[in-house]
Amino acid sequence: MDTINCKICGKLFYYQTGAPICTKCTSILDEKFERVKEYLYENPGATMQQVSDVNDVSVQQIRKWVREERLEFTADSIIGVDCEICGTLIKTGRFCKNCKDNLAMKLGKAFNKPIPEEVKNELREQQSAKKFLDNRLK
Numbered sequence: 001m002d003t004i005n006c007k008i009c010g011k012l013f014y015y016q017t018g019a020p021i022c023t024k025c026t027s028i029l030d031e032k033f034e035r036v037k038e039y040l041y042e043n044p045g046a047t048m049q050q051v052s053d054v055n056d057v058s059v060q061q062i063r064k065w066v067r068e069e070r071l072e073f074t075a076d077s078i079i080g081v082d083c084e085i086c087g088t089l090i091k092t093g094r095f096c097k098n099c100k101d102n103l104a105m106k107l108g109k110a111f112n113k114p115i116p117e118e119v120k121n122e123l124r125e126q127q128s129a130k131k132f133l134d135n136r137l138k
Helices: 024-043 048-055 059-065 096-109 117-137
Strands: 002-003 012-015
Touching: 024 048, 024 059, 059 096
Parallel strands: none
Antiparallel strands: 002 012
16 A cells, blocks of 8 residues: 555545545545536536536546546537547547447457467467476476
């Protein structure tokens, strides 16, 4: 367990995993998240700056929650974030549907690529050598 400074308040705390933020700042952010979520529900036409100003949350933090898919703007909302690949305006996440589909297709193709024969032979040799060593140790 490491001792680090909180990225928000600077206080030392024991860091385990996740964001480098102390428990006090985490609970404050969670409260702000709930307020922003309620505000967006009640004011679906609000701009990102209005949400930020009214709820004392940075625009960057709101964008982060949207990218993490914790917040989602309604389909008729004028605000959103840009797809990280093509720049299309999206309501939540990091990528638009088309880019997600393309990434999934490319990933699927990468896993379905045939293994070259020389790699297969090398793997077989490693396996047989391992079996030989395992038998000698018995």
